[in-house]
Amino acid sequence: MTAGRRPDRSESLGEALLGKILDSAHELPPHLIGPLVADVLDRLGGRRPQVLLQDYGQLVLVPLPGEGLTGGEPQVIDDSQAGCCFLDAVAVEVPQEDGVRVHLPLLDGGDQVGVMAVTLDSVDDDDRRLLLRISGLVADLLVTKHGYSDLFFDVRRDEGMSVAAEIQWSLLPPLAMIMPRVAVAGILEPAYDVGGDSFDYALNGDVLHVVMIDAMGHGLDAATMATVAIGAYRHARRAGIGLSEIYDFMDRAVAEQFGPDHFVTAQMLQLDTTTGRVQWVNAGHPPPILVRDHHVAQRLVAPTTLPVGMGGSEPRVSELGLMPGDRVLCFTDGVVEEHRSGGEEFGEDQLIDCVNQLERTGRGIRAVTRALSHTLKRARGGQTSDDATLLMVEWRR
Numbered sequence: 001m002t003a004g005r006r007p008d009r010s011e012s013l014g015e016a017l018l019g020k021i022l023d024s025a026h027e028l029p030p031h032l033i034g035p036l037v038a039d040v041l042d043r044l045g046g047r048r049p050q051v052l053l054q055d056y057g058q059l060v061l062v063p064l065p066g067e068g069l070t071g072g073e074p075q076v077i078d079d080s081q082a083g084c085c086f087l088d089a090v091a092v093e094v095p096q097e098d099g100v101r102v103h104l105p106l107l108d109g110g111d112q113v114g115v116m117a118v119t120l121d122s123v124d125d126d127d128r129r130l131l132l133r134i135s136g137l138v139a140d141l142l143v144t145k146h147g148y149s150d151l152f153f154d155v156r157r158d159e160g161m162s163v164a165a166e167i168q169w170s171l172l173p174p175l176a177m178i179m180p181r182v183a184v185a186g187i188l189e190p191a192y193d194v195g196g197d198s199f200d201y202a203l204n205g206d207v208l209h210v211v212m213i214d215a216m217g218h219g220l221d222a223a224t225m226a227t228v229a230i231g232a233y234r235h236a237r238r239a240g241i242g243l244s245e246i247y248d249f250m251d252r253a254v255a256e257q258f259g260p261d262h263f264v265t266a267q268m269l270q271l272d273t274t275t276g277r278v279q280w281v282n283a284g285h286p287p288p289i290l291v292r293d294h295h296v297a298q299r300l301v302a303p304t305t306l307p308v309g310m311g312g313s314e315p316r317v318s319e320l321g322l323m324p325g326d327r328v329l330c331f332t333d334g335v336v337e338e339h340r341s342g343g344e345e346f347g348e349d350q351l352i353d354c355v356n357q358l359e360r361t362g363r364g365i366r367a368v369t370r371a372l373s374h375t376l377k378r379a380r381g382g383q384t385s386d387d388a389t390l391l392m393v394e395w396r397r
Contacts, residue, residue, distance in 0.1 A: 030149035034066015046118035110178025196222030197387035254309030
C-alpha cells in the first residue's frame with residue numbers, strides 16, 4: 001500500500017443491507033418493520049417479499065401486512081413450502097418460472113418466529129449467506145418490537161381469544177429454545193382458550209430449570225392461580241434455592257393467596273447440561289416419559305407429593321442420568337384424561353404409541369412436539385375440554 005494512503009473502507013452490498021437494518025432498528029416503529037424488510041430485499045434484487053408469522057394454534061403462517069410486502073392467504077404449515085421451512089428451520093428453495101422462491105426461517109434463540117420469503121432471479125452461496133443474516137436480524141427485530149405493539153399479536157390470532165388465554169400467553173417464555181447442549185419445546189391446547197396450564201424455563205449457566213403447572217378449574221380463576229404459581233416459581237428459582245425449597249415456596253404462595261380449597265399440580269426439573277443429570281419433583285402431575293433412541297424407554301414413575309397449595313410434606317427429589325439425545329416429555333392430565341367420542345379415556349398407552357410413531361421420523365424437538373399435540377387432538381376427535389399441554393426437553397451435549 002502506498003505510504004499515507006488510507007485503505008478502502010467503503011461498504012460492500014451485504015454490509016450496506018445489513019447496516020440499513022441495524023441503523024434503523026433502535027427507533028423503528030413496529031409497523032415499519034415490513035416496509036424496511038421489503039426495501040432491503042428490493043435492493044438485493046428480490047421480488048414479492050413476505051414475512052409470515054405462525055398463528056397461536058401453530059396451524060398456519062399468516063402474512064405480515066406492510067407497504068412493499070406481499071399479502072395473500074395464510075399458508076397451511078403442514079402443506080406448504082413455507083411450512084417445511086418453518087418446521088425444520090432450514091432454508092427451502094423452490095424453482096419458479098421467473099426465478100427461485102427462497103424461504104428462510106426466522107429464528108430467535110431457536111424459537112421459530114416465522115418465515116421470510118423472497119423471489120430472486122437466481123441464488124448463489126453469497127445470496128444464501130446474506131439472506132440468512134438478514135432473516136436473523138429480522139427475527140430479532142420482530143421479537144424485540146413485539147412488546148411495543150399489538151400488531152404481531154393481531155396477525156397471529158386466527159380466532160377469538162379468551163381473557164384467561166390472554167393472561168396465560170403473556171406468562172409464557174418462547175415456545176422453543178434450541179441451544180448446543182439442550183433444547184426445549186412446548187405447546188398449549190386449546191391455544192385460544194387455555195386457562196390453567198402453563199410452563200416456564202430458564203437456562204442459567206449450565207443448568208436448565210423447567211416447571212409445568214396445571215391450576216385447578218378453568219377460566220379466569222385458573223389463570224389467576226397459574227399467574228401466582230409461575231411468579232412464585234420464578235422468584236424462588238432466582239433466589240438460587242433447591243427443588244424442595246422451590247416447592248415449599250410455591251405451596252405457601254398459593255395457599256396464602258387462595259386458601260385450602262385451591263391447588264396447582266406442578267412438575268419441576270433441573271438439568272445439568274454438562275453431565276446430563278436431571279432432577280425432578282412431582283407434585284400431582286402424570287409421570288414424565290423418557291424417550292431414548294427415538295422410542296419411549298420408560299415412564300419416570302417416582303414419589304410424588306401433594307399439589308402446590310395443599311401443604312404437602314417435603315418432596316423427594318428424583319434423579320436420572322440422561323444419555324446424549326434423550327428426550328423427557330412432560331404433559332398435563334388433560335392430554336391423557338380426555339374421553340374420545342366413544343367414551344373411552346385417551347390414556348397413556350395411546351400417548352406412548354403416538355410418541356413412538358412421531359419419533360421414528362427423526363425430526364427436531366420443536367417439530368415433534370407440535371406434531372404430537374396436533375396428532376393427539378385429532379385422535380381425541382378434536383375434543384379438548386381440558387387444557388392439554390406438552391413440554392419436551394432434549395439433552396444434546
